[in-house]
Amino acid sequence: MQGLDVYRTYLGMKQHFTNPDFDFFKYDGKVKASEKKYQERSDFYFFETLSRKLSDQEIKEYLLSSFVASDDPSKVWIGDIKRSGKDCWLAWQKQRQSEQYLVSQDLDRLVMLLEEEGHTFNDLFETMGGHPPLLRLFIKRSISLETLIILDMVLGFMKQWDKAFKDPLWEMVSFKVKKYRPFLSINKNKYTKLIKDKFL
Numbered sequence: 001m002q003g004l005d006v007y008r009t010y011l012g013m014k015q016h017f018t019n020p021d022f023d024f025f026k027y028d029g030k031v032k033a034s035e036k037k038y039q040e041r042s043d044f045y046f047f048e049t050l051s052r053k054l055s056d057q058e059i060k061e062y063l064l065s066s067f068v069a070s071d072d073p074s075k076v077w078i079g080d081i082k083r084s085g086k087d088c089w090l091a092w093q094k095q096r097q098s099e100q101y102l103v104s105q106d107l108d109r110l111v112m113l114l115e116e117e118g119h120t121f122n123d124l125f126e127t128m129g130g131h132p133p134l135l136r137l138f139i140k141r142s143i144s145l146e147t148l149i150i151l152d153m154v155l156g157f158m159k160q161w162d163k164a165f166k167d168p169l170w171e172m173v174s175f176k177v178k179k180y181r182p183f184l185s186i187n188k189n190k191y192t193k194l195i196k197d198k199f200l
Helices: 003-016 035-040 044-053 058-068 080-096 099-117 121-125 132-140 147-153 158-164 168-183 189-200
Strands: none
Touching: 003 035, 003 044, 003 189, 035 044, 058 080, 058 132, 058 168, 080 099, 099 121, 099 147, 099 189, 121 132, 121 168, 132 147, 132 168, 147 168, 147 189, 158 168
């Protein structure tokens, strides 16, 4: 990528995590931007530096990681990425590289919760009486966003949560999940087996 391509990829990522109707993959991750306006930007050299140092895939991951790390991805701006983008990227890489191990740890925490509180597995997803225990654990950062997405890919409970909850907190989490999920390449069969092994 050239610097302008990096900038356009950033704009595409920003649109993806802000606009419900924009699909990063449908538009090949880019939106229109004039070279003249790009070169007039005060952060011009940031995009140029990324274009020289990172591969095309690394650039996408670098940008993506800042949106994923934010509680509200729609509020991520380039200044945030300049300040903490590298740390977000390194943390995201670590999560992806150790994903099965980290998901397994999260599932162990869920098993412990069920044992301590005398709940059944289905209680984790129960919508009666407010946010389910699983969602509360995610909000408290006791389980990762990736674990939440993997559980939904296997069990498909979020459609019910979308019907049950209309509060701003859930709507923000739901939107983030839907926007992040297409970036994840998950072996569903492997995680289905892992979940069965933990809870059955």
